[in-house]
Amino acid sequence: MKKFLHTLIFMMTIAALFLTGCGSDSKSSDSTLSVLASTTFLADITRNIAGDRLVIDSLLPIGMDPHSYQPTPQDMAKIEQSQLIIVNGAGYEQFLTTLLAGDGKNVIEASAGLSPREDAEHGADPHMWLDPNLVMAYVENIRKALTEYDPAGAAIYQANADAYIAQLQELDGWIKTQVGQIPSDKRLLVTNHEAFGYFAERYGFEVVGSVVPSFSSNAAPSAQQMAELIDEIKRLNAPAIFLDTADNNILAKQIADETGITVIDDLHLESLTEGAPAATYIEMMKYNVSRIVEALN
Ligand SMILES: [Zn+2]
Structure with a gap:
């Protein structure tokens, strides 16, 4: 109900904006x-x-x-x-x-x-x-x-x-040099959702799997998908699971309880931060790579 009301208010506001838009045809001259x-x-x-x-x-x-x-x-x-x-x-x-x-x-x-x-x-x-x-x-x-x-x-x-x-x-x-410090059999990424495909392709990582098997964080895994991911983590002995700071880490922590994998839940993948550590896109990338290199060494 709350969501419905929210949507309704939103729709009404859009309607109001359109009405005022039609009333004044003075396009900004700025x-x-x-x-x-x-x-x-x-x-x-x-x-x-x-x-x-x-x-x-x-x-x-x-x-x-x-x-x-x-x-x-x-x-x-x-x-x-x-x-x-x-x-x-x-x-x-x-x-x-x-x-x-x-x-x-x-x-x-x-x-x-x-x-x-x-x-x-x-x-x-x-x-x-x-x-x-x-x-x-x-x-x-x-x-x-x-x-x-x-x-x-x-x-x-x-x-x-x-x-x-x-x-x-x-x-x-710089990223190539940093990644070069990770032993080749440890260049394994387990992530919250499937965000690292392009990064992995460029820098030679294997994507073991994702808690949310989707290109969006806005989805949920089935019990079977969770079980399969846990098996893969155990089979490859993946050292760490990487989450954005905005991600819910409950499932990752459950996986960690079963596998002993380290949960890194402070990456910045989808947003910058106010000041350090990810005030710019370049700083965001450097910060994430540093966290990954530390966790996989
Ligand atoms: Zn994403």
């Missing part, structure tokens, strides 16, 4: 480009390209898991006020589907042109940002979008994008 990114790490990546030239906001606040996010009436207003919306794409922003339907907004998919990992049951895997090489493609898509909407800033966006891609290349090299 020439400042207002850019909205769906999540905190996309906002950071976009800021690196925009520099001081544009103001970039994130729709989701810090610490929020996009997989289970429920949009608020304020989100609708933010979207209304933005000229450009940057999303990850590949099905990541389920919460935006209804908000953007028929809106005609300029929505840019940062992952456009990349081929997602797919499986028949769960669709596309959106977690491409966990491989910095794929983020280089995000940078190029975002640079093009900013340039199209603000052609006068083209040279700035190009220079900033080049500098940021150099930082991402450096990050990639």
Whole structure:
């Protein structure tokens, strides 16, 4: 009932926004480009390209898991006020589907042109940002979008994008060196949901399995899936299970009770943090890799 009421209030607010929208046809004459990114790490990546030239906001606040996010009436207003919306794409922003339907907004998919990992049951895997090489493609898509909407800033966006891609290349090299410290038979990842596919592919990890066998954290395993994961952990002697700080860790702890596996439940995979340890996308990646290397050594 509470959920129903919540939905009803939300729908009414949207209706009200549309009505006021129709009443005043005075489209904002403010020439400042207002850019909205769906999540905190996309906002950071976009800021690196925009520099001081544009103001970039994130729709989701810090610490929020996009997989289970429920949009608020304020989100609708933010979207209304933005000229450009940057999303990850590949099905990541389920919460935006209804908000953007028929809106005609300029929505840019940062992952456009990349081929997602797919499986028949769960669709596309959106977690491409966990491989910095794929983020280089995000940078190029975002640079093009900013340039199209603000052609006068083209040279700035190009220079900033080049500098940021150099930082991402450096990050990639750093991750390779760090992962090189893990004995090859311990490069095993057990995770909350299937977030590490691209990362594992790039850096030579085997994904043993996930507590939630889905590309989203917003799902639940069956008893049989839990039993199979426990068998795999025992068979491969996987040292650690990795969760985002926003994930519920109850099932992981049950698995740990049965297998002795270490639970690392303070990664930052879907959101930045306010200040350390994951204030930027690059810091977020370095922090996660450091936690993984410590746990698997
Ligand atoms: Zn995820």
